[in-house]
Amino acid sequence: MKRYFSITRFLAIIIKEFIQMRRDRVTFGMMVGIPLLQLMLFGFAINSDPKHLPAAVLMNDNGPQARTLLSAIRNSGYYEFVRQVKSEDEAREVLEHGEVQFVITIPQDFSRDLLRGDKPTLLIEADATDPAATSNAINILRPLLTTALQNDFKGPLAYLAQSEAPIDLRIHALYNPEAITQYNIVPGLMGVVLTMTMVMITALAITRERERGTMENLLSMPTRPFEVLLGKIIPYMFVGYIQVVLILIAAHFLFHVPMVGNLGLLFVAAFVFIAANLAVGITFSTLATNQLQAVQGSFFFFLPSLLLSGFMFPFRGMPQWAQAIGEVLPLTHFLRIVRGVLLKGNDFADISLQLWQIGLFAIVALFIGVFRYRQTLD
Amino acid sequence: MSEELAIDVKGMTKIFGTRTVVNKIDLQVRTGEIYGFLGPNGSGKTTFIRMLCGLLKADEGSGTCLGFDVIKQSEEIKKQVGYMTQRFSFYEDLSIRENLDFVARMYGIKNREKTVSGSIKRLGLSGREQQLAGQLSGGWKQRLALAACLIHEPKLLLLDEPTAGVDPKARRDFWEQIHQLAAEGLTFLITTHYMDEAERCHRLAYLAYGNLLTHGTVQEVIDSAHLTTWSVKGNELLKLAGELRGKPGVHQAVAFGTSLHVSGGDAAALKQAISPFRNDYEWTLIRPGLEDVFIHLMDQTKDNFAAA
Numbered sequence: 138m139k140r141y142f143s144i145t146r147f148l149a150i151i152i153k154e155f156i157q158m159r160r161d162r163v164t165f166g167m168m169v170g171i172p173l174l175q176l177m178l179f180g181f182a183i184n185s186d187p188k189h190l191p192a193a194v195l196m197n198d199n200g201p202q203a204r205t206l207l208s209a210i211r212n213s214g215y216y217e218f219v220r221q222v223k224s225e226d227e228a229r230e231v232l233e234h235g236e237v238q239f240v241i242t243i244p245q246d247f248s249r250d251l252l253r254g255d256k257p258t259l260l261i262e263a264d265a266t267d268p269a270a271t272s273n274a275i276n277i278l279r280p281l282l283t284t285a286l287q288n289d290f291k292g293p294l295a296y297l298a299q300s301e302a303p304i305d306l307r308i309h310a311l312y313n314p315e316a317i318t319q320y321n322i323v324p325g326l327m328g329v330v331l332t333m334t335m336v337m338i339t340a341l342a343i344t345r346e347r348e349r350g351t352m353e354n355l356l357s358m359p360t361r362p363f364e365v366l367l368g369k370i371i372p373y374m375f376v377g378y379i380q381v382v383l384i385l386i387a388a389h390f391l392f393h394v395p396m397v398g399n400l401g402l403l404f405v406a407a408f409v410f411i412a413a414n415l416a417v418g419i420t421f422s423t424l425a426t427n428q429l430q431a432v433q434g435s436f437f438f439f440l441p442s443l444l445l446s447g448f449m450f451p452f453r454g455m456p457q458w459a460q461a462i463g464e465v466l467p468l469t470h471f472l473r474i475v476r477g478v479l480l481k482g483n484d485f486a487d488i489s490l491q492l493w494q495i496g497l498f499a500i501v502a503l504f505i506g507v508f509r510y511r512q513t514l515d
Numbered sequence: 516m517s518e519e520l521a522i523d524v525k526g527m528t529k530i531f532g533t534r535t536v537v538n539k540i541d542l543q544v545r546t547g548e549i550y551g552f553l554g555p556n557g558s559g560k561t562t563f564i565r566m567l568c569g570l571l572k573a574d575e576g577s578g579t580c581l582g583f584d585v586i587k588q589s590e591e592i593k594k595q596v597g598y599m600t601q602r603f604s605f606y607e608d609l610s611i612r613e614n615l616d617f618v619a620r621m622y623g624i625k626n627r628e629k630t631v632s633g634s635i636k637r638l639g640l641s642g643r644e645q646q647l648a649g650q651l652s653g654g655w656k657q658r659l660a661l662a663a664c665l666i667h668e669p670k671l672l673l674l675d676e677p678t679a680g681v682d683p684k685a686r687r688d689f690w691e692q693i694h695q696l697a698a699e700g701l702t703f704l705i706t707t708h709y710m711d712e713a714e715r716c717h718r719l720a721y722l723a724y725g726n727l728l729t730h731g732t733v734q735e736v737i738d739s740a741h742l743t744t745w746s747v748k749g750n751e752l753l754k755l756a757g758e759l760r761g762k763p764g765v766h767q768a769v770a771f772g773t774s775l776h777v778s779g780g781d782a783a784a785l786k787q788a789i790s791p792f793r794n795d796y797e798w799t800l801i802r803p804g805l806e807d808v809f810i811h812l813m814d815q816t817k818d819n820f821a822a823a
Contacts, residue, residue: 143623145620145621145623146620146621146623148620149616149617149620149621150621152616152617152620153606153609153613153617156608156609156613157606157608157609160608160609160647161608349604349607350600350602350603350604351604351605351606352604353570353600353602353604354598354600354604354605356570357568357569357570357593357596357598357600358593358618358621358622359590359593359594359621359622360621512569513569513570513571513572514565514570514571515571515572
């Protein structure tokens with residue numbers, strides 16, 4: 138083991154990188170400035186019209202009218218019933234995990250009450266962390282319900298067709314009840330800013346050594362790939378945390394984003410996420426031959442992250458192939474974690490799956506970097 | 516092979532694409548020796564040195580460096596070799612002390628503080644140790660680089676044009692230090708373009724176009740060229756040089772300050788060629804210098820390559 142990794146050499150590189158970071162004030166200033174700038178720029182939300190949003194049904198009544206209603210809801214194209222839940226607790230759980238976007242509850246005796254003209258309640262709970270994703274699906278419901286039962290209300294039931302609304306529709310927008318887009322955008326920005334700056338800064342790490350000629354010297358010393366790559370990553374973890382704190386402060390004081398969950402948990406998640414992005418950057422750095430290529434490489438990574446992660450467009454509104462790409466990107470999972478922790482109060486169990494996926498990505502990226510790292514000048 | 520040899524390699528070859536940059540070079544350097552490496556730009560000196568310290572993978576070749584396999588044990592070699600690159604390759608945005616600290620940590624030096632302080636003191640940079648390396652003048656950068664290469668007490672130093680762009684006083688100091696260190700048992704392989712430096716080496720080798728043309732002590736190198744050289748003084752030497760060039764027996768006519776060195780491989784033919792000008796100029800038969808020999812070697816290989 139000692140042959141392959143030396144703590145002293147690892148420390149040597151960390152210390153060196155910290156000193157160089159301190160000397161390069163402009164870059165450091167930019168890394169602190171970029172998050173603030175982006176926060177100001179992304180004041181606007183981008184809307185779209187996602188369909189086939191996953192929904193769960195809590196069915197306490199199995200009458201014909203209830204079933205007619207559900208199929209009408211499904212036929213609208215906005216909802217896809219992916220599972221049936223048995224209790225309200227279970228309903229709340231799947232919603233919290235982000236497994237579904239909606240839970241539709243049909244109360245007991247729904248059909249009977251309907252026929253009696255008692256106006257039964259149809260409850261729709263929506264995960265409104267991303268208002269853009271849910272608003273259209275919710276808006277369609279009211280007109281849908283009045284027309285859906287038209288066919289049933291014939292003959293002896295014609296009396297029901299007269300009354301204006303035979304059903305009492307209740308919509309609970311959860312986690313972001315006022316549908317304030319900033320609540321969704323601002324936590325998301327944390328991930329976007331980290332992706333952009335962290336990937337770029339390490340992408341330059343090795344190409345810079347190469348262009349300045351210091352790589353020749355570094356390679357002539359007895360050093361191992363892991364020492365160099367990890368040694369270059371660690372100092373920037375701190376910069377990443379500075380950004381996280383800055384954004385959280387701005388989110389709280391400037392945008393009044395609610396912070397329901399445990400911030401400590403968010404910091405843990407941020408660690409994995411920052412590491413993943415730094416690992417991607419350092420891998421680009423081993424692939425690129427000059428600094429320009431390294432910058433281009435980081436943009437190559439940044440664009441899909443921005444577009445396909447669910448930051449720009451609601452994730453569920455994207456086509457399957459785009460979602461498949463999105464699932465690979467660390468930002469996608471981090472967005473779910475940040476929104477989950479800040480807005481929904483997710484705990485560790487809720488985010489652990491997402492966290493694993495980011496962690497796996499980080500490990501794979503780092504290993505590609507180590508594999509690609511050349512110990513010679515060839 | 517022998518404990519006495521710091522470097523003992525055979526058939527070292529490096530090919531970049533279709534170009535053979537280093538062509539089957541054999542080299543033996545004894546422990547405690549200062550070995551000069553000469554040759555025109557692009558002759559493969561740097562590439563050869565980089566292969567020795569594991570910075571480049573040799574395409575062919577075998578042998579040992581400090582007793583370690585030059586192909587397989589480059590990690591071990593790196594620990595005991597100091598390599599000073601042609602271009603200053605320490606961190607310009609780190610101070611003198613920070614650079615030395617970095618190197619000391621990389622080699623896992625014990626008593627780092629003391630070692631680094633001692634090194635700064637020997638450099639004569641006490642008090643300026645917080646200065647950024649990028650702000651140093653060429654001469655000081657070179658001294659810093661040498662000090663950094665010495666921090667881990669290597670057994671072999673590979674210096675690639677260490678004195679390029681350094682003033683004569685600093686160069687002389689530098690060479691004094693080199694000789695002192697060699698006396699303590701350090702081995703040096705130094706590339707240079709300066710003839711006076713070449714003459715300060717115990718032995719030297721001359722490379723051109725990736726081939727090792729000659730090697731040995733200064734005297735051996737000169738003798739093996741079998742060159743006869745006349746020094747000429749007088750007026751309009753440039754005109755004379757023009758007239759002599761191309762004559763049978765005359766290999767070269769090169770200006771050396773106020774005199775002209777006319778050399779050839781065949782003493783009789785050369786004498787024949789210069790006889791028409793004997794009375795108009797002041798001719799002296801001299802011992803050819805290294806520079807005469809090198810110019811001769813360079814011209815010869817150029818011809819060889821042009822013919823090939």
